[in-house]
Amino acid sequence: GAGVSQSPSNKVTEKGKDVELRCDPISGHTALYWYRQSLGQGLEFLIYFQGNSAPDKSGLPSDRFSAERTGGSVSTLTIQRTQQEDSAVYLCASSKQGITEAFFGQGTRLTVV
């Protein structure tokens, strides 16, 4: 596609349920980031995939959060047993190897009720 695509755009879930957020990066981009942003706040780094290297998971806030990237392309961020504090916008970005400009998707707004 022409840009980074994230789905769903909005997700409302009940506390305790699991959710999966999807990111389709720009074709050929080897780097993929997941960030979380609460209202009016900055970007909170979650996880970084770069090519075939082991992902940098240092930003995942708890073991309820996990992410995978299949075939070096599509990525899924999974949040298990969601809590109200997980409510935020989850942003995905991708970039080419050696070119650091990051291209962002429009995000998924997650609301846990």
Added chain:
Amino acid sequence: SQQGEEDPQALSIQEGENATMNCSYKTSINNLQWYRQNSGRGLVHLILIRSNEREKHSGRLRVTLDTSKKSSSLLITASRAADTASYFCAGDAGNNRKLIWGLGTSLAVNP
């Protein structure tokens, strides 16, 4: 902290005035980038300045970089109401390491 810092956190100006935002960082970087975010959704890349550059222009944007002070500034000249957004800096340390982001400056340009 792995994050850069930006000041001011919030800035409110009148249309036509210039807006200056600053960013400081802690690690050595290969380049520093500025991004804009409207309405809490995806960020858009504005400009990149490399570590061997001191100043760069793009339209009404002017970016400076002082590697000795580990700081950068973004100047928007002749601001417009449409410039209202949040502005973030991001440092790239190279070697495929992840970008390090500032906390952002929220700019309001009043008509």
